[in-house]
Amino acid sequence: MSRRTVLLSVTAAVAVLGGAGTFALAYAGEQPPTLEHSTARYTAPLGDRDGSLVFTTDATASSGVTDVKVLAWPADSSFAEKDLTVKEMAAAEPATCEPSGGDTVRCTYTVAVTGADAAESPRGLWHVAVLARAGDGSTTLDTKATRFTVG
Template sequence: MSQRIVLSSLIGAVALGAVAAGGIALASAPTEPAVENGSARYTAPSGGGTGSFTYTADVSDDSGIRDLKVLVWPASSKLDPTEAELRFVESAECRSTSGETARCAYTLKVTERDAAGMAEGTWYVSARAEAEDGGTAFVPRAAAFDVTR
């Protein structure tokens, strides 16, 4: 065999190995959860009945979804929640829609007394998703809604 053929074969084998190693690394790289299609809805209490606040979102990760934490806050408060702070807030209720995706809903009842103490104007929803493999995604402003009286 000539040296040219051996050298060409060796270069081809190295290139093929590099492509295969890159593909394996890419295939095994964990993905971060995704929070999509988020929406917030506020209904003020009326006529002596209760109102409600609901935030829904589709959350997905290739390992499955463990949890979605939700924090609701008025823009006027100048609050700037961090991902670490959202580890300790209430969770949404998540129902699996596939092996990788869950539909999550966070609902609060709002009494007339609650509504009287709420700041009027824009409110934000912050969300923190956690996957089964421990990956997290933080969305500081996952949705917005208005509170009026």
């Protein structure tokens, strides 16, 4: 092979690889938010003292996380037959999010559970649905991010 052929081959390879790398970086920037380390802790009310539901998750998006919505739902509800939608989750309650490094925020949702709430709530397995929205408008919906039991 001549030097000219080798030089042209190397130049073409660099151009192709460089273009693929640029595409990969652009594509990575358009990824929807990710949710990790989702946990729920349910504490039943006791006597005249309220209980609580505390949900936490780490949300990450390269364009920033603009909001996180949370909805707890009983496993034997209509949502088990027909999954929640982004539109339905838009009306859910917001979590409070604080930066936790890089493009990640730690989001917490806390709600008090009164004795009356607990008496009216179905017993058994519950799921927590989470909708995360990024600054670029992309969303991630996890209808079963975590679960807890109401006893």
